Amino acid sequence: MLFLNFFLKFSLFFLLICLSSEAEARLLPFLSQDTYRVRIEGEMAPDIKNLLLAVSETYALKDRPIATPEMLRRRAANDIAPMTRALRSEGFYKSEISSEMRTRGEIPEIIFHVKTGPAYLINEILIISEDTEPSVQHLPKPKDLNLVPGTRARAPEILKGVDLLKNFFRERGTATPEVTLKTPVVRHSQKTVDLHYTYKSEPISLFGDLSVEGTRRVKPLYVENRIPWRKGELFRASHLNRFRSQLMQDGLFAIVDIHHPPLPDEDLFLPVHVNLIERSPRTIKAGVFHEPDTGTGIKVDWEHRNLRGMGERLNQSFTFAERKKESKTEYRIPDFMDKRQSLRLSGWVGEEESQAYKSEEGAFGARIFRQLCPLWSASTGVQYRLSRTTQQDETKTFGLISFPQELIRDQRNSILNPTKGMRVFWRVEPLRDTLDTDVWFLKLATGMSVHFPLIAEEKLIFSMRGSLGSIIGESNLSVPADERFYAGGGGSIRGYSYKSIGPEEKGTVVGGRSMVETGGELRWRMENNFGLVAFLDGGQVFTSSELQLEDEFYWGAGLGLRYYTDFAPFRLDVAFPLNRRSQDDSFQIYISIGQAF
Template structure:
């Protein structure tokens, strides 16, 4: 779950986070500053002022038809545009730069389908054109601007009419015949007579054709022959593509390369493809994602063999690079809701050479009941502080198998709006990975603790046998656009194992993602969460084990863990839980998106949602800024059925989508 910063009208939260990361053998890394949204940068294309050392120039475009789209085509191709902030030293260099641009600009217009295009470049009022004899007039004219003013440069284009496709022929390069619609569907080719004769569209069609045949287990599919013929008087193009699908192949021998300190058997255990399985790019992508889950590795590259083996299979070479094994970090945080907090962690990602991960993490925070204010007696007391220490260990690929050993220990003293708790917890389990998407886990859990809330104090001991399953077919962890996520767990705490509160806790969450278009600019996302506790009465269950709703990962707009049964006006949690969310994720540009959403949910006193409690609803609008590591999220949510004491709205900031 992404970390979020939540603000509300009653609890204005301001956080400052200072973090440092230390990799094994390296000193503390220097701080790097960047302007995330580019709001504070000047134009990167702005020319510098005139001086004696350089000859900067202004750049203008004059296009006879075609509009802003053609102007952008010319800008993308022009070195005068891309190097404007790096001016030449003198007039001769400026003229040479302009002359070198002429064939590039013609090629760019041809690529856009304008095969009768003409381009000239005016330097200080002197025109330059292809196949025109060079004179020194442009050099002399530009020299007069040295150290005085920007040299005026104008790119003048007469694109003429845009050519269209007249005939489109796709043939088999091996036999000379044509492909049937079943072999090569028209939806793959897409280009057809009457379409603009753009080279980018033709190249895109070639790429789709190759991808189509590669997805049919033909790794050597290619387009060896391309025959575009332009008829200038008719303003049309005929294009013939010769496609060689290549032979069908399976996966051959898989060799792991690049491991120096990590056991290659661990890498191999995360490869679920076996020799003889059908080849496909999707299989290779799945293999790459699976191997990337190994924290000891920093990169994964899969290289395909150049020829098939004797069995008609394609050898694969998995090339990996390793991370520095050690990492350490720390942070200092302050908020008016929770007061000050310190956090530090250390981790080793390859403890014994088998990609074992050991992580130690400690948190120290100020326990408050009143929005971060100190106790009324003045100075903070030791009992006003809480803390959490966690140690976790992961041993992947036990004996080279797909079984992983997981163990964790936790010591915690915490306080929320509804309760305070102290506990010691330890878990150990085995996870079996059936595939990259599906795994099950079973183990044992021990917890001993004490909770106090408005219902009283509970001293308890729990010994459980947790079992869980996970299925994740989504395409991206932080920004899924397609697929399904399922997580279900059930943990019985029977009395005969030593549990003082015999009960069974079950919880499940499911989310689904559906893209409405090929570019995933419009994505529908939905989430449903359910929980149930059976075997014990509500007042017997430790407060930290009951279900609560509300907050950034639940029903946005309401306070964190405040929705559910109450007693004397205080939230006490419930024995069952219902949560649901629906979002429409809309990309306005490649980097900016908006997300209208609706959340609903609450906790119930009974062991199943009987709706004795009022289901709470909220709605809101989110803003997304898409980066290379994932979207930065800003959500504003408003409760739709507020009750006394509820916030009027909530603001949430985090990295990654809400679910």
């Protein structure tokens, strides 16, 4: 009896092993795989295909093994509904989607067969007021919503129209407009979509009193001087954005929170409340650097951004490198005689050595900067610089007094990482030597940089720049060597040594009285905050004041790597001289913060 029980248990155990082995053999093609493939078949634009993959759970989980073919088929079937909704959001209301699983190869494959069908177009756009008496002088039109009849009815653009319509009224006196998008009317027979927006833009608001909280070291007057509106002025949301930007730009505050109640008081005044959190006013920075222009060195920078409570900024910096040593002090006084103006007092001493010359200098100056309007700014000032330069074993001393003037138009969206917009400058600086009153000259310069996004989301940017310069009034060698034009280096023609391009005498670069430079970059920002750049720089320096454009240009080309941070991109460029001379290295490496231009 004991032997019989043992035999039955052994037989049952053996049977279970056989059954499980057979089941495992059937599931082995799935259990042994690290992944499966997903493919979409059908005629459609790449962005539509990417959208379908983005909403597909089958694609998102393709790196996770699945137990049975039935579970994989079910996962794919569940994707059809979200894919259909995604196509509807892109204006395809008669799509057909089916899924298929193939297991002939070593790795299972899911194929989605997609027919998008015809694109439905926007037909009619209605914008209707629910106010009893519309009080907006200019009623919104479809173009204010960036919607055009006859274009594809894309849900993201249709929904964005709600925000654009709110912004339209927030720029015209309504602090909290009510905007509603009714259910779009889809006409399948005509393959069109009718859109219906309603709005309520009452009541109109006027800017009221301003209250500020959170100022401790910063005086309230500093905040008040940056208010871009007057009490009683019609409410405009752009004034709030401009106010926030002006409070943040000097680095005095970590947080600027501007808010207001949804409705004005009975007199139509809308109070504005500002909550501020101040930053520490002091910063000290130190770093080690290496660049072809100046060699290996260290730099220490100390700054106080709020010396007397009104945003006065004192900066002291020291640079000690192989070919450059400098100590510089700058004091900036904002709101100087006018809230649109600032005064900057500066002084520095240092020495510099390049292939062209060696110089020692000390200088001080004062400049007034004025913001003429959001895009235009100007500056004027006076400067005195005492310098001693050595070139071709000849040393000269100059005491130059100058009056620099500059006009700038800047519509870039960022200073350190622009992706669109343009910057243009014009600079005029008359100079006179106080040690030799017969020496005077006029230095002129102008330049422009432009940035174009080539694809959506500003992932691919084409940037180009150009600059011109001319010196009038003295012969070439009568102009101080460190005031003449040179080219080459990280901020000029990459691939050539710093100030190594220009007219030569006895094998030494002596600089010139006019110059031209140009450059272009193709910037591709990838995932994970990395980016690649291809660039081409070119230019030439001439002895005379007039440009000699028939002369051969020097060209440099190369590739760059960018790592993007919230502050600015870190830049690493490798450049090669295309017109290489015997004294030129085969390549140059540049490391810096911010884009080249």
